[in-house]
Amino acid sequence: MQHSLKIGTRGSPLALWQAHMVRDALLAAHSHLSPRSIEIVTVKTTGDKILDRPLAEIGGKGLFTKELEDGLYSGALDCAVHSTKDMPTHLPDGLAIDCFIKREDPRDALIAANGGCLMDLPQGAVVGSASLRRQAQLLALRPDLKVISFRGNVGTRLKKLAAGAADATLLAYAGMKRLGVAEKATDILSTDQMLPAPAQGAVCVECRADDPRIADLLAPLNDAPTAQAVTAERAFLAALEGNCRTPIAALATISGSRLTLVGKVLSLDGAACFEERREGTVLEAAAIGHAAGMTVRQKAGEDFLKAIALEQMG
Numbered sequence: 001m002q003h004s005l006k007i008g009t010r011g012s013p014l015a016l017w018q019a020h021m022v023r024d025a026l027l028a029a030h031s032h033l034s035p036r037s038i039e040i041v042t043v044k045t046t047g048d049k050i051l052d053r054p055l056a057e058i059g060g061k062g063l064f065t066k067e068l069e070d071g072l073y074s075g076a077l078d079c080a081v082h083s084t085k086d087m088p089t090h091l092p093d094g095l096a097i098d099c100f101i102k103r104e105d106p107r108d109a110l111i112a113a114n115g116g117c118l119m120d121l122p123q124g125a126v127v128g129s130a131s132l133r134r135q136a137q138l139l140a141l142r143p144d145l146k147v148i149s150f151r152g153n154v155g156t157r158l159k160k161l162a163a164g165a166a167d168a169t170l171l172a173y174a175g176m177k178r179l180g181v182a183e184k185a186t187d188i189l190s191t192d193q194m195l196p197a198p199a200q201g202a203v204c205v206e207c208r209a210d211d212p213r214i215a216d217l218l219a220p221l222n223d224a225p226t227a228q229a230v231t232a233e234r235a236f237l238a239a240l241e242g243n244c245r246t247p248i249a250a251l252a253t254i255s256g257s258r259l260t261l262v263g264k265v266l267s268l269d270g271a272a273c274f275e276e277r278r279e280g281t282v283l284e285a286a287a288i289g290h291a292a293g294m295t296v297r298q299k300a301g302e303d304f305l306k307a308i309a310l311e312q313m314g
């Protein structure tokens, strides 16, 4: 008898697109799977329900994953597809992520209502973004800009922009490409201007750690360079105990067996920035990320990191 496979996902258009991408990849990799045997199950998470407050305020990451993880534990789901950048650095016991799909472009894109680049925005222009990382790096480049909180999925944010709620917004270019709206980007920011969030552009599949059937099905979908880059970036994040409350950015690039990681932490206004670049072999990905994170920690000092947390609570 053919077992069915239940793929869990959030219900946003981007999340659904990503779940269908995983489904298609599974079908392509396993000729014995029939399309009817793979079901996509939509789960509403806390992060999807609360739309009127910044994520940092309601508790940050985990808000997009808990309900999906409950489904894995109960057996209602066999695997769950996530944007890796939305995942907490530590997984709950009994769950595993051993499958990272080949990464899409990790850069951030500017969408300006009147077109043009970030540096061309008029003095004092209003930019909508709820991401502290984007806000900080934006203000570092353009201290004159006014940043307002902007939440909701990619489509919602583009609609808010079109309705005049801001002069520009920033989105992950990966999500725009996946949803077919890449042409709305008016400036694709270089990673020197705007270092991405750890794991931006990388989709992963989470499953139960003790489920070899699912692990075997997912194995051919894993892209090793993506897994290595994301491992380094997330180790950097974990070393800084980062969550939505601290502007943290990291990007690893891979060339053959070499991995180069750049990671930084910023003050909310972008005026202070502590950065570290490390290189090594791909096999050292986790150690490189951890070492870079610990170095940035030292450079910034515990007082600086604490001050950011306090500033945001007040």
Ligand SMILES: NCc1[nH]cc(CCC(=O)O)c1CC(=O)O
Binding pocket: 083, 084, 085, 086, 154, 170, 171, 172, 173, 174, 175, 199, 200, 201, 202, 203
């Ligand atoms: N926090 C929402 C989120 N999570 C992942 C992506 C983009 C896709 C990706 O990084 O893979 C987005 C939207 C955005 O930041 O513009």
